[in-house]
Amino acid sequence: MTQPIILEVQNLSRSFGKFQALGGISLKIPKGKLCALIGPNGAGKTTFYNVVSGRYRPTIGKVFFEGRDISGLPSHALVARGLLRSFQVTNIFPALTVRENVLTPLAVMRGLSFSFLGSMARRPELVDEAEAILARVGLRGQSHRVVSTLAYGDKRLIEIAIVLACQPKLVLLDEPTAGMNPEETDRMIRLIKELSDKSEITFFITEHDMKVVFSVAENIFVLNQGTLLAEGTPDEIRSNREVKQAYLGGSLDAASH
Ligand SMILES: Nc1ncnc2c1ncn2[C@@H]1O[C@H](COP(=O)(O)OP(=O)(O)O)[C@@H](O)[C@H]1O
Numbered sequence: 456m457t458q459p460i461i462l463e464v465q466n467l468s469r470s471f472g473k474f475q476a477l478g479g480i481s482l483k484i485p486k487g488k489l490c491a492l493i494g495p496n497g498a499g500k501t502t503f504y505n506v507v508s509g510r511y512r513p514t515i516g517k518v519f520f521e522g523r524d525i526s527g528l529p530s531h532a533l534v535a536r537g538l539l540r541s542f543q544v545t546n547i548f549p550a551l552t553v554r555e556n557v558l559t560p561l562a563v564m565r566g567l568s569f570s571f572l573g574s575m576a577r578r579p580e581l582v583d584e585a586e587a588i589l590a591r592v593g594l595r596g597q598s599h600r601v602v603s604t605l606a607y608g609d610k611r612l613i614e615i616a617i618v619l620a621c622q623p624k625l626v627l628l629d630e631p632t633a634g635m636n637p638e639e640t641d642r643m644i645r646l647i648k649e650l651s652d653k654s655e656i657t658f659f660i661t662e663h664d665m666k667v668v669f670s671v672a673e674n675i676f677v678l679n680q681g682t683l684l685a686e687g688t689p690d691e692i693r694s695n696r697e698v699k700q701a702y703l704g705g706s707l708d709a710a711s712h
């Protein structure tokens with residue numbers, strides 16, 4: 456039985472001047488799975504997301520989303536097709552309320568203007584939708600709070616709410632737990648797992664905590680120095696000799712400096 460593929464990259468490369476950050480990566484992401492991209496610092500994970508999400512153009516290679524060639528398309532065109540990369544905290548409007556932050560992308564998705572926030576009462580169905588999304592990410596009851604007053608972990612949940620408001624099919628999350636304390640990390644990972652289980656959305660995340668990766672990811676892709684070192688289930692990756700060597704080498708280097 457062949458599984459539908461939502462994202463396929465073929466021989467993807469990206470250079471910055473003479474430096475090749477990605478060197479010929481080919482991989483396929485099955486629809487609906489929770490996949491993880493791992494690899495030592497500087498391996499090219501963020502660059503990979505930047506190229507796939509349209510922030511950078513590939514130097515060589517192609518990206519296919521739902522079978523269509525999307526190589527080099529700008530981010531906004533990809534968002535419209537359902538390929539999203541998580542917004543960073545800096546993309547959240549701190550002076551607006553939690554609800555307004557979710558209403559904004561809901562309005563944009565419908566071609567409404569920003570000024571619509573002032574006349575929200577006329578669009579109660581959008582308010583209901585915003586509330587439903589906030590409940591889904593665990594921010595029920597926080598709607599009227601101004602975002603700047605929220606704890607860091609809650610702000611990052613708004614990022615997820617904004618992504619959901621864009622009706623994504625594939626979500627790339629680059630270190631969604633960066634800077635979080637253990638409870639916030641646990642809450643974020645449980646949310647991603649639950650969204651993955653209960654929706655059709657495909658998630659492709661990077662995460663530095665290997666315990667977290669091996670406990671939630673269904674497929675793992677390992678990058679090393681811009682190339683794909685291995686891919687497989689958590690069990691396959693755990694027992695992969697080259698992966699062990701790449702990580703062991705890294706920690707030995709770190710220990711000897
Ligand atoms: N815009 C850029 N200009 C020059 N070099 C870059 C740029 N973005 C990333 N790099 C380089 O590409 C390599 C991979 O970086 P990155 O993708 O951020 O790795 P990771 O996310 O796996 O830690 C690093 O050596 C980094 O310095």
Ligand SMILES: [Mg+2]
Pocket residue numbers: 500501502629
């Ligand atoms: Mg990175």
